[in-house]
Amino acid sequence: MAYFLGILLMALLAVVQSSVLARFPFLEGTPNLILLACVSWALTGRVVEAMLWAFFGGLFLDLLSGAPFGVSSMALVVAVYLASLTEGRFWEAHPLAPLGVVAIASIVYYGLTLAAVWLGGHPVDPTLALTQVILPSTFLNLLLALPASQLAGRVRQAAFPPPVRMG
């Protein structure tokens, strides 16, 4: 059920990303809602779901983009996998850990997307792309990283409460 609802949520977030966020650009960019949702969900420990959401979320993003189909999907799965590697580390429970994870995931995601777009024949100046697109977008993702991880944590608690041993 969580898989199915998650995929529907990803479709909705992709449409919101295209139709709503794009109308309100901030710092010449917009945060990536699907990246934030998937990484935040992975940080709650539901890594397999997060990866599948990333896969389908990426496909929805690619449907609404001129980028080669499948590229966002690949980049998001890699970003979520990297985020999942934090599980079990001693600093995992640090309240600021989502910031570091989202920063790395964002840079990996935008870097991979940029590489794919460039390989697809799209002329992109890497310096301008870094300073005018990747860094502002990563910053916007960072601004929303803590609220997103808090929200994901609460949803996780509500939807999948930890088992309680009786007696």
Add this chain to the structure above:
Amino acid sequence: MSRTSSRALLALTLVLIAGGLLILNLGGYLQAAQGLALRPLGGIQGWISQRVLALRTLLTSPTDLAELTAENQRLQAEVARLEREVIALREQANEAEVLAGLLGYARTRPESRYVAARVIGQDVSPFIRSIWIGQGSDAGVQQGMPVVTERGLVGRVAEVYSTVSRVQLITDPESVVNVRLQTSRADGVLRARVNGELWVDLIEQGVSVTPGELVLSSGLGGAFPEDIPVGQIVTVRKRDYELFQQAVVQASADLDNLEIVLVIANFQPTVPPGAP
């Protein structure tokens, strides 16, 4: 198998599937499936986009908002219903204003046939500048058709599905437009950087280019009709040791706030999108 390696395996599997989809898409095998998936997504996009535009219009008109508030106070019993009605009417008035502008433009070029289309979304990739419009092959839109507003050139149709199309903006780094400067009559090539900044390159050194000069499409190469306003020169960069001079251009059309555009439906480009 440990949890870490099973996750790595899952990630690898998903990446490989995505890679497979990428290859299938490059071969053109997913066009029909994408069109099918875009039907409901395009519908939702259009619905959300209309409401967001109405809300934005409401939020960005403080005078009108005060009027609305006063009206709400007078008609407290019907507040909710009237608010919805006012928002809808405001949107219609706004749309009528845009359409009137577009109609005026269309009348100045009676030789062209237009398809009006609502902008329903923008490209979600930060590296690609394109918009989604709510008209597709069902309305006669074809790949390569130029897209304009009453203020100037917007871009051209890059992808077409049955009910929606993707328009590559002139601010996309892949876009190339052959242009002519109105006063100096110099030819050049309009390109964009990844941040959307527009440049006219390949202007001959001997030509005197001044800020404020109008940039028009030249029609060379057959990708766009000639004499469509593209923008205005903002600054000129001229270096003695370079073969050509360049100029920064401000686009005529407000490409960040497009609501309705016109597709020139009877212009058949002779080159695919991306080529000059």
